[in-house]
Amino acid sequence: MFNREEKIPEAEEILAEYPLPADLKKIKAERDALASAVIRGETDKLLLIVGPCSAHESKPVLDYVERLGRLNERVKERLVLVPRIYTNKPRTKGVGYKGMFTQPDPKSKEDILKGILTIRKLNIDAIAASGLSAADEMLYPENYAYLEDLLTYVAVGARSSENQMHRLVSSGIDLPVGIKNPMSGSVPVLINSIYAAQSGGQVFKYQGWQVRTTGNKLAHAVLRGAVDGYGNDIPNFHYETVMKVIESYSKTGLENPAIIIDTNHSNSGKQYKQQIRIVEEVLNNRLYDKDFKKYVKGFMIESFIEEGCQKEDVVYGRSITDPCLGWADTERLILDIADKV
Numbered sequence: 001m002f003n004r005e006e007k008i009p010e011a012e013e014i015l016a017e018y019p020l021p022a023d024l025k026k027i028k029a030e031r032d033a034l035a036s037a038v039i040r041g042e043t044d045k046l047l048l049i050v051g052p053c054s055a056h057e058s059k060p061v062l063d064y065v066e067r068l069g070r071l072n073e074r075v076k077e078r079l080v081l082v083p084r085i086y087t088n089k090p091r092t093k094g095v096g097y098k099g100m101f102t103q104p105d106p107k108s109k110e111d112i113l114k115g116i117l118t119i120r121k122l123n124i125d126a127i128a129a130s131g132l133s134a135a136d137e138m139l140y141p142e143n144y145a146y147l148e149d150l151l152t153y154v155a156v157g158a159r160s161s162e163n164q165m166h167r168l169v170s171s172g173i174d175l176p177v178g179i180k181n182p183m184s185g186s187v188p189v190l191i192n193s194i195y196a197a198q199s200g201g202q203v204f205k206y207q208g209w210q211v212r213t214t215g216n217k218l219a220h221a222v223l224r225g226a227v228d229g230y231g232n233d234i235p236n237f238h239y240e241t242v243m244k245v246i247e248s249y250s251k252t253g254l255e256n257p258a259i260i261i262d263t264n265h266s267n268s269g270k271q272y273k274q275q276i277r278i279v280e281e282v283l284n285n286r287l288y289d290k291d292f293k294k295y296v297k298g299f300m301i302e303s304f305i306e307e308g309c310q311k312e313d314v315v316y317g318r319s320i321t322d323p324c325l326g327w328a329d330t331e332r333l334i335l336d337i338a339d340k341v
Contacts, residue, residue, distance in 0.1 A: 006112070006113060011145035027133065036218055039258045046337065049153055050081065050300070075335065079337065081132060083135070085123060086136055086155075087119045097321070101143060135154065139160065151175065153178065158183045159182075162193065170196075171214075178300070181221070181226065187244070223237060234266060237267045246295045260297065273329075279336075303324045303327070304325075304327070
């Protein structure tokens with residue numbers, strides 16, 4: 001049984017009432033072009049999607065993004081920085097804090113309308129403060145419409161990459177969409193997801209309309225590691241594994257082939273400090289092999305102001321979900337990546 005609690009306005013209404021200002025639209029378009037150029041292979045810059053596991057409070061997220069904006073001025077000739085402002089949080093067991101979209105204050109009850117308005121304001125404020133537009137995970141495809149004018153990068157998570165609606169909606173997005181390998185690590189499933197997202201002519205019901213998509217040629221792979229039948233993490237960022245993915249990718253005829261390495265999750269076993277070592281290894285492999293370099297075009301890195309995580313929001317700027325690198329390590333890591341590209 002569904003108990004109706006509150007009618008949520010349609011996305012068109014929300015976007016009209018709380019629009020992105022014209023001057024910020026220009027900045028956002030420029031950031032979109034930079035990120036898309038990396039995926040198309042039109043630049044040697046690397047794409048970094050970097051930020052907290054989940055955005056649970058606006059003030060520290062804005063603080064973090066402002067720092068990232070200042071750092072961007074030092075690395076923008078070699079890197080394209082996209083802050084993670086992840087406002088929907090998948091839960092392994094389906095219960096617990098589900099992100100700012102559903103619960104804008106983790107200490108209060110769920111309030112989806114307030115959550116929508118909160119995350120729109122957060123994203124708009126982030127662009128204004130830093131000159132950077134964000135990435136978010138498309139956990140619920142119907143929610144994407146509430147943010148479609150604000151994001152530069154969209155992620156489809158490992159639990160969602162086999163889902164038909166995620167694939168179809170991805171085919172109608174005009175931005176880079178990073179599709180993670182499924183939890184099993186299956187490369188054929190990953191490739192099929194990218195194929196579906198790149199395919200035009202997809203017809204389905206979306207936001208009250210029958211729609212037909214044009215296909216998203218910027219859909220690409222994100223390798224986040226896998227989990228075996230016993231719950232053990234299996235990394236997939238090592239040279240031999242990535243080359244097998246590249247071999248499969250190269251046989252498909254998919255456009256703009258690209259791989260982003262997710263340095264946390266099952267690649268690090270959520271040992272967040274290992275992200276630094278993982279980046280170092282991948283950068284060395286890009287130097288070693290021209291095909292590896294051609295395909296591997298960036299990283300997803302989980303970081304926040306304070307390192308680690310906490311169960312409740314007590315320490316300012318510390319994740320309440322998965323553990324993250326702290327700002328000091330993040331700054332050093334980004335500068336190191338820029339030096340080695």
